Amino acid sequence: EDQVTQSPEALRLQEGESSSLNCSYTVSGLRGLFWYRQDPGKGPEFLFTLYSAGEEKEKERLKATLTKKESFLHITAPKPEDSATYLCAVRGYNQGGKLIFGQGTELSVKP
Amino acid sequence: EAGVTQFPSHSVIEKGQTVTLRCDPISGHDNLYWYRRVMGKEIKFLLHFVKESKQDESGMPNNRFLAERTGGTYSTLKVQPAELEDSGVYFCASSQVPGGGGYGYTFGSGTRLTVV
Numbered sequence: 001e002d003q004v005t006q007s008p009e010a011l012r013l014q015e016g017e018s019s020s021l022n023c024s025y026t027v028s029g030l031r032g033l034f035w036y037r038q039d040p041g042k043g044p045e046f047l048f049t050l051y052s053a054g055e056e057k058e059k060e061r062l063k064a065t066l067t068k069k070e071s072f073l074h075i076t077a078p079k080p081e082d083s084a085t086y087l088c089a090v091r092g093y094n095q096g097g098k099l100i101f102g103q104g105t106e107l108s109v110k111p
Numbered sequence: 112e113a114g115v116t117q118f119p120s121h122s123v124i125e126k127g128q129t130v131t132l133r134c135d136p137i138s139g140h141d142n143l144y145w146y147r148r149v150m151g152k153e154i155k156f157l158l159h160f161v162k163e164s165k166q167d168e169s170g171m172p173n174n175r176f177l178a179e180r181t182g183g184t185y186s187t188l189k190v191q192p193a194e195l196e197d198s199g200v201y202f203c204a205s206s207q208v209p210g211g212g213g214y215g216y217t218f219g220s221g222t223r224l225t226v227v
Contacts, residue, residue: 004153034215043115043202044154046215087154096167097142097209099216101154 002027002092006102013078013109021073021086021105029093033071035064036087038104044087078109113137117203117219124226129191132222134203136185142166142206143186144216145178149199157201160186161209172197193226200224 003026013019025033032051036044048057050066057064061082063074073086085106089099116135124130136143145157156170162183171178175194180186190197200223204216 032210032212034211036215036218041220043204043218043220044216046211046217049211049213049215089154091210097144097159097161097206097211098156098167098170099210100156101146103153 002090002095002100004088004090004100004102006086006088006105008105009103010106011108013075013107015079015109015111016077018074018076018078020075021107023071023073023088023102024069025071025088025090027090027092027100031091031093031095033066034089034091034099035062035071035073036089038085038087047086075107078107080109080111083107083109115203115205115217115219117201117222119222120220121223122225124193124224126195126226127192129189130193130224132188132190132201132203132224134186134188134219136203136205137217140205140207140217141183142209143180144204144206145186145188146202146204147199148202148221149196154202157188159209166209190224193224195226198224198226 005024035047038044048064085104087104089101143160148154158168159166160180177189200221202221204218
């Protein structure tokens with residue numbers, strides 16, 4: 001069964017304190033791994049798609065990496081506006097257009 | 112471009128009543144999805160439309176849930192009769208290609224359904 005596990009569940013950082021979020025996955029043939037950001041009261045907002053091990057994507061202070069078993073979202077010198085819930089999702093070859101989501105990591109960045 | 116629009120944003124209904132949620136996807140997005148997040152749990156897939164056809168409805172909990180997509184444009188999700196366990200946030204999303212590809216899904220802000 002396809003599965004996504006994210007850790008930690010919650011993370012508190014000081015402004016400027018870099019860290020990483022983890023997404024471990026089990027899927028029968030990875031067709032894409034997705035990172036989304038969700039702010040309270042809003043829907044998830046797309047950040048990155050990764051397709052194969054070794055791939056990396058960057059956007060401002062965020063960098064996503066992928067291995068055969070997990071993905072990391074690295075946050076460099078975070079700012080308070082980076083506070084949000086970060087969601088990881090996978091699409092498997094036998095899942096059509098469906099995504100399997102993890103429970104998310106709630107990130108709080110204090111000034 | 113306009114985003115994905117969902118309404119109502121909140122709905123409180125009594126057990127046994129009927130509720131209809133609506134989603135207007137981004138124009139030109141053939142793929143439309145419904146997902147649900149129950150409190151404390153992950154976002155879970157309900158179903159996937161390609162244009163007006165149901166491509167995958169494997170996530171629909173039971174036959175109290177009925178989804179339609181008129182003419183391949185907007186979609187509705189009806190819950191009849193509603194039960195307490197149906198409470199949660201219902202998200203609609205759309206994409207040009209199945210799964211979202213390199214651009215991902217565009218999600219609406221969700222409908223928070225509370226069944227009392």
